Amino acid sequence: GFTVDWEHRFDDNAPIYMQISLGGIELHLSEHHGDCSPGAHIHIDCSGLKEFHKVLIDKKYKYNRPGLERTFYGSWAVTVNDPFFNKITFNQPLDESEIEA
Structure with missing residues (x-):
């Protein structure tokens, strides 16, 4: 499956922003309110x-x-x-x- 390349949080209680990849595909995923959610x-x-x-x-x-x-x-x-x-x-x-x- 996909590999987690990196994760970022502004602090321990903040939503996560991360990159996952598989082959030549890289996806940026965000838990931040309003970032295409839901x-x-x-x-x-x-x-x-x-x-x-x-x-x-x-x-x-x-x-x-x-x-x-x-x-x-x-x-x-x-x-x-x-x-x-x-x-x-x-x-x-x-x-x-x-x-x-």
Whole structure:
């Protein structure tokens, strides 16, 4: 999964601001009031999505078992929800053989 690169708080009782990364993806996450909370939704284009989905499912998380969906815009998608109502949708374009004529 993602790696925590760094975390910042102005003091021990302040909200956290942090960076996580996976491969070439870097995300900045914030608990600060008004920083897209609640409900940000981002899309990340990637490859190896079916394998990534299997890794997530094999972990058997109690509250997050995302599906692998075929989208109307020509990709496979896996959407992950975090406890702060944010959504990350990972997308991989369909192969030529998967596109209906």
